[in-house]
Amino acid sequence: MTDPELIYATRGGDERAFGRLVERWRGxxxxxxxxxxxxxxxAADxxxxxxxxxxxxxxDLKAVEGFTVWVLQIARNQCLDELKRVKRHRLRAVPLEDRHDLAGTDSADQAVGQALLSDRIQAALQRIPAEQREVVVMKELQQLSFPEIAAVLTIPVNTAKSRCFYGLKALHAVLMSDPAYATIRHEYLS
Amino acid sequence: MDAAAGVPTAADAHIATCVRCRADLAAITGTREVLAQVRPVEAPALDLRIHQAPAWGWLRMAAVAAGFLLLVVALAGVEVSTTPEGTTVRIGLIKPPISNVPSAALPETRVDTVYVTQPDMVPMDEVKRMQDQQLRAFAGIVNDYAATVEGRRAVDYELIQYEIEQLRLRTDDRLYQTNLVMYQLLNNLTYVPQTSDKP
Known part of the structure; x- marks a missing residue:
């Protein structure tokens, strides 16, 4: 079933359809x-x-075809609320034991290397401006198109492209200045 | 590079000659390759039960609000007095709101009220006399009311008696008429012997 079909089913009182919608989008x-x-x-909260x-x-959702943008807009607003609430300025790295992004790696070394690399990228992402970070995350990690990103953030498409360009450039600079990143790349992923 | 046509674009031509843009492109391409290695994290299970606030939560809030209001009223020293000119609500922290009495006669604050009224306090026997007078006046009102009610009851009783008598007379009259008709009918009847009557 497509998203619009699941939405209509949910509106008709089918809670299982909503469960499928959640299962599809919670990731x-x-x-x-x-x-x-x-x-x-x-993030779980x-x-x-x-x-x-x-x-x-x-x-209240009028254009059910725009569900992707709508749900990510809600998620982003919740994130902004969370950031305001906690006033989080310091970086908090994702603990290694909580990580589930190691599936599909060939060897233990590579798995460890990839986890460490993910941590460094996560750390680097926190050091670039927030408005660039969200565009980079949506474009490179969520695989959204620029029009979709522009719709989620309610900004022009060219602004989204510009923020992505400067975000990637800033991220590169941060990673290059991180000695741990160079070591990880050299030892595990070369 | 225009992939579809396989020919270099104007951008490619510029990058080939511009060191700065070439460096930027390399940085962006490299960063994108690194980001591509980051796999999505598996989301934890969600508990989507929507918790609704219990109804008694509102009652508790209402009770707290009422308590707060009472506290404010108590602290403010609200004073309600009824005069022939009307009811006046006076709060100790502010000036009296509306009054027909000239403002000079009214105290400015609650403290002034105490100061002004204390020397003119009425003696206890005078208070008792006034209370007795009020009780007697009240008893008179009650007695007057009882007499009025009793009078109304007597009038109502007489009216009911009258109605009953009228009803009885009308009934007797109808009964008399009915008897009369029956009597006439019986007198006019002639007896016709039936076969079954034969011995």
């Missing part, structure tokens, strides 16, 4: 929250709040 929402907040617990909000407001 992207959680990953967006995790990359923007750099905190697994906060934001994901939960996002879907509660989605459930409450689903009847």
């Amino acid at each position: 992207p929402v959680y990953n967006l929250a995790l990359r923007l907040l750099a905190d697994t617990d906060a 934001v994901t939960q709040r996002t879907f509660i909000k989605v459930h409450q407001k689903l009847a």
Whole structure:
């Protein structure tokens, strides 16, 4: 079933359809929250709040085809609320034991290297401006198109492209200045 | 590079000659390759049960609000007095709001009120006399009311008696008429013997 079909079914009172919608979108929402907040617990909370909000407001969604943009907008707003609430300025790295992004790696060394690399990237993402970070995350990690990103952030498409360019450039500079990043690349992933 | 056509674009031509743009492109391409290695993290299970605030939560809030209001009223020293000119609500912290009495006669604050009224306090026997007078006046009102009610009851009783008598007379009259008709009918009847009556 497509998203619009699941939305219509949910509106008709089919809670299982909503469950399928959640199952389909909880990954992207959680990953967006995790990359923007750099905190697994906060990301889980934001994901939960996002879907509660989605459930409450689903009847008000007029253009069901725009569900992708709508749900990510809600998730982003929840992230901004969370950042305001906690006033998080310091970096909080994702603990290694909580990581689930090691699947599909060939060897233990490579798995460890990839986890460490992910940590360095996560750390670097927190050091670039927030407005560039969210565009980079949506474009490179969420695989959204520039028009979709522009719709989520309610900015012009060219602004989204510009922020992505400067974000990637800033991220490169941060990674290059991180000695741990160079070591990890050299020892595990070369 | 225009991939579809396989020919260099104007951008490619510029990058080939511009060191700065070439460096930027390399940085962006390299960063994108690194980001591509980051795999999505598996989201934890969600508990989407929507918790609603219990109804008694509102009651508790209302009770707290009412308590707060009472506290404010108590602290403010609200004083309600009824005069022939009307009811006046006076709060100790502010001036009296509306009064027909000239403002000079009214105290400015609650403290002034105490100061002005204390020397003119009425003796206890005078208070008792006034209370007795009020009780007697009240008893008179009650007695007057009882007499009025009793009078109304007597009038109502007489009216009911009258109605009953009228009803009885009308009934007797109808009964008399009915008897009369029956009597006439019986007198006019002639007896026709039936076969079954034969012995």
